Amino acid sequence: MKYLEAIRLALAELLADDQRVFIYGQDIAGPFGGAFKATKGLSERFPGRVLNSPISEDAMTGLAIGAAMDGMRPIVEYQFADFASVAFNQLVNHAGSIFYRTGRPCPIVARLPVGGTPGGGPFHCQMPETWLSNHPGLVVVAPATVADAYFMLKDAVACRDPVAFLEHKYLYYHLEAEFDPRVAEHPGLGRAVVRRQGDDLTIVAYSGMVHHATAAAAVLESDHNISAEVVDLRCVRPLDEETILASLARTGRIIIASEGFPFGGPTAEVAALVAEKGFAYLDAPPVRLAARDTPIPFHPELFAEHHPDDQAIVQAALELAKY
Amino acid sequence: MRVAIRMPQLGEAAAEATVVSWLVQPGQAVKAEQELVEVQTEKSLLTVAAPADGVLVEISAKPGDVLKVGEVLGHVGDPAAQAAPATPALANVHDVGAPPKPRAPRPNQLRPSGRSGDDGGRIAPPSLMAGSGERSFLSPRVRAKVAESGLKTSDLSFITGTGAGGRITAADIDRYLAHGEPMPPIRQAVAAAMTRSWTRPLATVATSVQVDSVLAHRRTVAGRPSLTVYALRALALGLKAGSPFAKRLYGNRMHTPGTIDLAVAVEVGDGVLTPVIRKVDELGLPELTTAVEDVIEKARAGKMADAGEAVASVSNYGVFGLTWATPIPLPGHSVILGLSAPQNQPEWNPATKTWDRVRRIELTLTFDHRIADGGDAARLINRIAEFISKPERL
Numbered sequence: 001m002k003y004l005e006a007i008r009l010a011l012a013e014l015l016a017d018d019q020r021v022f023i024y025g026q027d028i029a030g031p032f033g034g035a036f037k038a039t040k041g042l043s044e045r046f047p048g049r050v051l052n053s054p055i056s057e058d059a060m061t062g063l064a065i066g067a068a069m070d071g072m073r074p075i076v077e078y079q080f081a082d083f084a085s086v087a088f089n090q091l092v093n094h095a096g097s098i099f100y101r102t103g104r105p106c107p108i109v110a111r112l113p114v115g116g117t118p119g120g121g122p123f124h125c126q127m128p129e130t131w132l133s134n135h136p137g138l139v140v141v142a143p144a145t146v147a148d149a150y151f152m153l154k155d156a157v158a159c160r161d162p163v164a165f166l167e168h169k170y171l172y173y174h175l176e177a178e179f180d181p182r183v184a185e186h187p188g189l190g191r192a193v194v195r196r197q198g199d200d201l202t203i204v205a206y207s208g209m210v211h212h213a214t215a216a217a218a219v220l221e222s223d224h225n226i227s228a229e230v231v232d233l234r235c236v237r238p239l240d241e242e243t244i245l246a247s248l249a250r251t252g253r254i255i256i257a258s259e260g261f262p263f264g265g266p267t268a269e270v271a272a273l274v275a276e277k278g279f280a281y282l283d284a285p286p287v288r289l290a291a292r293d294t295p296i297p298f299h300p301e302l303f304a305e306h307h308p309d310d311q312a313i314v315q316a317a318l319e320l321a322k323y
Numbered sequence: 324m325r326v327a328i329r330m331p332q333l334g335e336a337a338a339e340a341t342v343v344s345w346l347v348q349p350g351q352a353v354k355a356e357q358e359l360v361e362v363q364t365e366k367s368l369l370t371v372a373a374p375a376d377g378v379l380v381e382i383s384a385k386p387g388d389v390l391k392v393g394e395v396l397g398h399v400g401d402p403a404a405q406a407a408p409a410t411p412a413l414a415n416v417h418d419v420g421a422p423p424k425p426r427a428p429r430p431n432q433l434r435p436s437g438r439s440g441d442d443g444g445r446i447a448p449p450s451l452m453a454g455s456g457e458r459s460f461l462s463p464r465v466r467a468k469v470a471e472s473g474l475k476t477s478d479l480s481f482i483t484g485t486g487a488g489g490r491i492t493a494a495d496i497d498r499y500l501a502h503g504e505p506m507p508p509i510r511q512a513v514a515a516a517m518t519r520s521w522t523r524p525l526a527t528v529a530t531s532v533q534v535d536s537v538l539a540h541r542r543t544v545a546g547r548p549s550l551t552v553y554a555l556r557a558l559a560l561g562l563k564a565g566s567p568f569a570k571r572l573y574g575n576r577m578h579t580p581g582t583i584d585l586a587v588a589v590e591v592g593d594g595v596l597t598p599v600i601r602k603v604d605e606l607g608l609p610e611l612t613t614a615v616e617d618v619i620e621k622a623r624a625g626k627m628a629d630a631g632e633a634v635a636s637v638s639n640y641g642v643f644g645l646t647w648a649t650p651i652p653l654p655g656h657s658v659i660l661g662l663s664a665p666q667n668q669p670e671w672n673p674a675t676k677t678w679d680r681v682r683r684i685e686l687t688l689t690f691d692h693r694i695a696d697g698g699d700a701a702r703l704i705n706r707i708a709e710f711i712s713k714p715e716r717l
Binding site for chain 2 (some may be wrong): 252279280281282283284322323
């Protein structure tokens with residue numbers, strides 16, 4: 001099953017199991033089925049519950065918030081996470097603060113296709129977790145596996161808080177895994193997972209970067225005799241501090257990798273966590289790997305240079321290991 | 324053609340450096356100026372760059388080897404030249420096919436190991452910057468480990484660091500802790516004090532003195548003072564009479580204490596305690612006898628009566644029957660006076676023209692040569708000997 005298919009399966013089951021669930025977004029109804037076909041076939045199976053919205057992220061988010069406050073479980077699909085900046089006010093000022101202000105939950109799920117693809121350019125590749133996770137009240141998740149895409153989407157809909165659900169566009173069709181929802185493991189929202197165990201250093205990543213991290217760990221092991229542990233955050237906010245610190249306590253060295261921009265964000269947050277609460281575990285300064293501090297280039301070769309990949313993580317790990 | 328990779332001139336002072344690690348393996352292609360091998364001088368961790376494009380065909384210096392400036396670390400050349408006979412490591416042989424000529428290192432052949440150039444917006448990994456590879460660097464993790472395991476910073480000098488630049492790692496500490504048990508605290512204290520003291524230039528002068536008069540004199544004094552008491556008193560008066568060894572050294576500063584305070588060595592359990600007796604020059608023999616007995620009793624009971632700063636001490640190694648020894652002055656002390664066991668010796672008596680039996684002891688005076696010289700030590704020990712031979716003056 002592909003990552004996108006796991007999302008579609010979860011959506012179908014959510015619609016089938018819970019009458020409060022509906023999906024709202026631009027061009028998501030049949031026959032188009034959304035920009036990435038996540039909802040393909042769903043409007044036909046669930047008439048009136050997979051609804052096209054006007055081309056206004058602001059409006060569609062506001063409608064979903066109202067519905068959620070009135071007892072519904074709306075799932076909002078944004079064509080690209082970049083465009084959710086138009087709904088920033090609705091997400092952080094309204095959805096994020098409603099429970100605090102009124103005592104009424106606001107259980108919306110914002111499905112945000114994130115991450116870079118070659119030729120995507122500055123408005124179709126960005127990572128929104130830094131600006132979304134800075135605001136209290138939002139849960140921000142970034143599944144990296146087929147199983148997580150399925151289960152975390154279900155958990156997101158079950159969650160009484162508004163959830164930003166970051167789906168990596170590259171993984172949609174490129175990540176495929178044997179997956180049986182009946183037997184797959186299912187850690188809850190807010191838990192990080194050790195994807196690969198190691199002794200010499202820890203690589204923390206989330207979303208698509210997890211795959212670069214595990215590929216780098218394999219190279220480090222086979223070519224350099226360095227045993228790297230990979231921690232998949234899964235959930236950017238809340239952050240699973242315990243799992244990160246436990247891994248660092250074993251290894252003493254940490255790399256935090258993301259394809260987001262370098263200023264602030266989860267990489268900085270984990271580095272701060274490590275400095276504040278994990279100082280006595282450190283053998284070397286924490287290393288942050290992030291995208292370059294420029295808008296994302298169109299040209300595939302420039303794009304390839306713009307964000308960290310397996311090779312960048314391997315290089316950083318070699319430096320770190322000898323510190 | 325093979326081009327030798329030579330140890331470049333490493334700053335102004337360093338004449339040699341230790342190979343830390345090769346960044347490139349034999350058989351790999353290298354570019355001129357590419358960083359090839361990390362070397363450690365006393366001051367910093369540096370990298371040596373490739374002298375030419377080619378393939379690293381041979382490594383002749385392995386990690387841990389110490390090479391002088393100009394010696395050969397390895398060779399860059401054609402892959403075909405790999406079959407060429409190996410150049411003996413460290414030998415002063417000329418390169419195959421290359422005319423022998425001294426090579427000045429190119430200015431940029433040596434550069435601090437680490438990050439170079441603009442890295443765009445990417446957040447750079449930490450690098451081993453020049454100088455950061457010192458043994459003395461302890462990571463937060465290692466510091467925590469040291470504290471947790473009850474080690475002292477001074478213990479770290481006994482641990483071999485296997486990390487970058489010889490740094491101590493948490494695993495090195497585990498390996499160290501796996502050996503035996505900690506020295507008892509008193510042994511650790513003695514070891515630390517003796518090591519500290521031993522870093523000074525110490526020298527010993529000696530003389531012998533007859534002690535019949537002292538041994539007779541002590542029967543007339545309340546409390547029957549021991550030889551140690553006489554020696555303490557003689558040392559105090561000798562120091563007071565203008566000896567430069569009455570001074571203490573603090574770094575490069577000389578301090579003259581207002582009083583002559585002396586320490587006595589007391590053997591207890593696993594080690595030696597050195598309680599201090601204040602103003603020895605102002606105490607008569609009976610008072611000094613009481614004071615010495617008092618501090619010995621307290622020390623043996625595990626109580627340090629006075630662990631303050633003294634300027635010198637007395638060690639009566641004669642109680643072990645020894646005829647000669649060179650005890651080490653305590654840290655901060657200028658001298659230590661040693662007493663041997665009394666020996667029966669014949670002495671020619673010109674008045675009676677007979678050989679008489681006399682009892683003599685050897686006096687040894689080990690001194691801190693930074694404070695004063697052999698002549699000063701000789702004058703001090705002679706004065707002490709004179710006091711001991713004429714105990715009525717004490």
